[in-house]
Amino acid sequence: MRTRTRALGALGALTVAAVGAAAPAGAATASAARDHPATLRVATFNTSLNRSAPGELVADLASGTDRQARAVAAIIRTTAPDVVLLNEFDHDDAGEAVDLFRQRYLEADDAADGSPAVDYPYAYAAPVNTGVPSGHDLNHxxxxxxxxxxxxxxxxxxxxxxxxxxxxxxxEDEVRTFQHFRWRDMPGALLPDDPATSQPADWYAPEVLDELPLSSKSHWDVPVEVGSTTVHVLAAHPTPPTFDGAEDRNGRRNHDEIRFWADYVAGEREGAYIYDDAGRPGGLARGERFVVVGDYNADPLDGDSTDGAIDQLLDSPRLRDPGPTSRGAVEAAATQRGANVTHRGDAALDTADFADTPGPGNLRVDYVLPSRNLPVRDAGVFWPMADEPGSELTGQYPFPSSDHRLVWADLHVPGLR
Known part of the structure; x- marks a missing residue:
């Protein structure tokens, strides 16, 4: 199954229930009410809806009462994005998990928290590289x-x-996927060295490099038709830059997975080496409107990612950084302390609540980065303070929903009314 699209006809305007007092632009609390209704709200959310075996997520979602899924859905229902990327949502070829989550959690009108139902008649899902056996000893x-x-x-x-x-x-006919693009086909790729040898880029044998994809999951260019305007949703979830050794194979791969989108949107010269899974060459044409979304597992200043990894996007002249913030993130860093005390980055920008002692502390790893030709009207992170409505959906470890927070941005799209 490459797509699961269920057309339900024209949709009316969705209403958004404001939870708590409205926050100023870029400083969202539990509320994500829209000050600019004629906008496209795009979000990313690492939902942690992953399970230990195939079929488990479908089984968990089938009843409509899974507590984690209900908490995840309540966050989506409260923020009501028009387009949302869900990371860490187990893929099944029949698309059962996607349909169950939409029908029994997002569209259901019996939410315990009273959040209004949201309807997503269109969905895109496709296979990813996670869990696909390589037949090689990749970790040596x-x-x-x-x-x-x-x-x-x-x-x-x-x-x-x-x-x-x-x-x-x-x-659907214009979607481009890059699941099988080979890492070695990226010019100047940061292929890992084997610390035991003196040869560069020799951690992986030639026969491995003949097959090794760049993307640890996949990279997708999903065009969404917003009225008369096409907005390309550029979705990915690069590998965490950890859980390796001195060769830094995951850190280097994370860096280049991020670089892929920077080259894809940069122009014809930078993206000339790119090919998609259908064999079509090249990157995104200049002038197109797009939004880079996903959990990129890279913070600009803190954590374990390769230096400058996420800056490849944040510093791109083709993108803008809305700088979404929350007061809940500031409170969490101050109360949890640990690694957060030594962080150089602004805690208000954090999007993930990671272990503090030991651990990297809370980091900014989830991004919604629109193209320059999509003006930002508002942006935020759904991370309420402990005494605010909605905090029961985020909480602290063990989290009722996810260790990541939903990040959203409201974008002006020409012709959208």
Whole structure:
């Protein structure tokens, strides 16, 4: 299954229930009410709806009462994005999990928190590299098999997958996927060195590099038709830059997975080397409107990512950074302390609540980065303070929903009324 699209006809305007007092632009609390209704709200959310075996997510969602899924859905219902990328949502070829989540959690009118139902008649999902056996000893532990020897870390094909949900039609015939683009085909790729040798880029044998994809999950260009305007949703979920050794294979791959989108949107010269899974060459044409979304596992100043990894996007002249913030993130860093005390970045920008001692602390890793020709009207992170409505949906470890927070941006799209 490459797409799961369910056309339900024209949609009316969705109403958004404001929870708590409205926050100033870029400083969202539990509320995500729209000050600019004629906008496109785009969001990304690492939902942590991954399970340990194939079929488990479908089984958990089937009843409509899974507590984690209900909390995740309540966050989406409260913020009501028009387009949302869900990371760490296990993929199944039949699309059952996507349909169950939409029908029994997002569209259901019996939410315990009273949040209004949201309807996403369009969805895109496709296979990912996580859990796909490589047949090689990728981690050099002397054995072949297991999650670390898959093309992307995972216990089974589709674990940690992703899905795009949309209120607006998806141009299915124009979707481009890059699941199989080979890492070595990127000019100047940061292929890892083997610390035991003196040869560069020799951690992986030539026969491995003949197959090794760049993307640990996939990269998708999903065009969404917003009225008469096409907005390209550029979705990905690069590997965490950790869980490796001195060769830094994951850190280097994370860097280049991020670089891929920077080159894709930069122009014809920078993106000339790119080819998609259908064999079509090149990057995104200049003048197109797009939004880069996803959990990129890279903070600009803190954490373990390769220096400058996320700056490849943040500093791109083709993109703008809305700088979404929350007061809940500031409160969490101050109360949890640990690694947060030594962070150089602004805690208000954090989007993930990671372990503090030991651990990297809370980081900014989830992004909604629109093109320069999509003006930003507002942006925020759904991270309420402990005494605000909605905090029961985020909480602290063990989290009722996810260790990541939903990040959203309201964008002006020409002709949208």
């Amino acid at each position: 532990d002397g054995a072949v098999g297991g999650p670390d020897d898959a093309w992307g870390f995972g216990a089974f094909p589709g674990q940690y997958g992703m899905v795009v949900l949309s209120r607006y039609p998806i141009a």
